[in-house]
Amino acid sequence: MHKLDFFTQKRLSFGLFVMVLIVLTYATIIFTEYNVAKGFTSIPKAVRWATANFYPDAAAIKKLPAILAKLSDTILMSVASATVASFFAFFVAIFGAQTTRINVWFSVFARGIATVFRNIDVSAWALILLFSFGQSSFTGYFALFFVTFGFMVRVLIETIDEVSTDSVEALRATGASYFAIITQSVIPSCLPQLVSWVLFMIETNIRSATLVGILTGTGIGYSFDIYYKSLNYNAASLVIVVIVISVSAIEAVSNWIRRAVL
């Protein structure tokens, strides 16, 4: 038996990888009973339909104020959930991070809770919370809150352990108290990253809020759903235009802030 040279071996393993993917994909198509042919033919149909029907017209523009009001509900909810959840997440992250934890078990507990919160999808949270808060804004608010909280705990633990371990050690060596170390070293080092992540979560939450809105009948998602179900596609397309503009604008502002702050 002779040894294959390095490149041949590499090409072989890459080929094998692609083969496995193709087989898996094929098996999944069969298992999910996905209709590939219909998928392909639907694309040109959708394009034809969209160019013929899916654009805002004069009647739709009249609905703009109502749409903007719903949009503002959604944006406000996204900001509020991201901000409040991040605030709480920061405390939990302090207890969860290796650098600043006071107790190993509490740290394990904090990480565990956060894992559960972020790994239940926001739509599932909305369905669960419907039991407690019905079709009120609270349902969407808490759904976004829990997912944001779980996500923020994880990234903030990483941030704290990454940016403040060294300076925490130094302040501990001066005899500073635990809380002084947090306010004088951990917070100043992590705050810019924290704000950057909050902005990221606001962007994410606006997208999720649309989905949650469809499920709970609130905000911009609800607007879209109503126009869509009543076959008023001109108004529905205007909702999309409004979402695209606001998401892009918020992304631009966030990027500007990030550049200035980080």
Added chain:
Amino acid sequence: MPLLQIAQLSKRYGTDKYALEGIDFTVDTGEFVAIIGPSGAGKSTLLRCINHMIPMSSGDVVFADASTKSFNATQLRAHRTQIGMIFQHYNLVNRLSVIENVLHGRLGYKSTVAGVMGWYSNAEKQQAVEILQSLGLSEQMYKRCDQLSGGQKQRVGIARALIQNPKLLLCDEPIASLDPSAAKIIMDTLKDINQRLGITIIVNLHQVDVAMRYAQRIIGINSGKIVCDAAPDAITPTIIHEVYGSEAGELILDFGEQYAQA
């Protein structure tokens, strides 16, 4: 007059083998001691046991005639305020100003509230300015630490330690990340602090030649045990071999000679 007595100090991380075993030595007030040894010998562990950044496994550290073995949290903080620490990676809060980083050295003396709020008295601020002046950093006082060079950062680290009004300075590889000229400035500064202010200094070094040039006394450690403890002129090639193991010792001696000729 002994300032520090290490008695039968041992340290074991978890169930690993001992990082330090039966360490015994005494340091008098005003001494300049260098600790040398290969990487992993236990130098950093030894320094961190002196100010209890790492809990020791057995033995005792007697500092200023007080046994520190059974100190409670408050006594520990008070103990640490008397000992300044300087780090290889400076361990500053990079996003804060130079002067604020220096003032962090006062946190150990503050009540929890004053420490959390970062309230510093005028006298403390005045002292910070004077120390910065004496270290040639007046110009940089209001700069953010991430705008400084490595040598300047280390001088900020020294200033932070000095404002503690310490009896002892522990320096863990203070010049390992610096170029030769910045390293010389730092070592000269430490020497000056030792001679002018009478502050006792213990410095971990991996450059034997630097240790020989600056220290009054050299302690060699290998595998957690003291191998030699002598004045620089008593350090022979045989002893270096013993500290570093034969082959590495050869290299270090060669390198040291080149360094001396250059």
Added chain:
Amino acid sequence: MQPTTTIIVRPWNAATLILRITIISLVIITGYAFTTFNTRGVDFWAGVDMLGSNFSALLLTPYLKNITFDVMVHNLFITIGLGFLTTIFGAAIALGLALLAAQNLAPRWLTIIIKGLTAFVRAVPTVLWVLIFAVSAGLGSVAAVLGMTFHSAGYLIKAYSESFEEIDNGTNEAHKASGANWLQIVFKAVLTSSATALLSWTFLRFEINFSTAIAMGAAAGAGGIGYDMFMASGFYLNLHEMGAFTYAVLAFAIVLEAGATRYKASLSK
């Protein structure tokens, strides 16, 4: 001699100023947001009160009623399958287009067009893409796969092209100098040196698509376990069954996350 009163500890600069303004704005917007909430007659505190008992019903006493365990597992795998398919389709499309969107590989005008289009695709939430496709394809897995593929492709084109742009230009230059053509450069230099980055992004997208597939089952008739959750919540009003589904979804999501963490750790070694 320094006048003692003028020693500032925390000097102002643009970064801290903007940081403060951002934080204060967020707090004000948040406070205002709470006053605009639509309560629809729901008592907040009663809801919070109920949250506790609901959570204990959900998490402590899960059981299945309307479907069997086997069906639940089957439906979970349908959801996983939708997530997988859309990731593979999205990745295949993105791989081609990302090469044309990377500034170091394609002409500038082309990169601007592609990046602009993908920014638009990403700005529209996935669920809306699915509903748009549903008009011609009907509500169901076809529309869900198309919509999710669309959004995944938009996301991965951005991620891939940025990975391509990050690779060392020296490698490209060296290959160019040795007379390699564009395709050879792509295969020899670009794809090999960014392979791990592409894999991590694709895996991350799979995690996202698994979640999205649940949501599409709930909100856009894509079937799978999301649809079961939707029925348990909106039709049967059965929290215990919801709990069983939640555990099923959670189990797979945590396995995925642990896999991703392992993979990342093995890369950094």
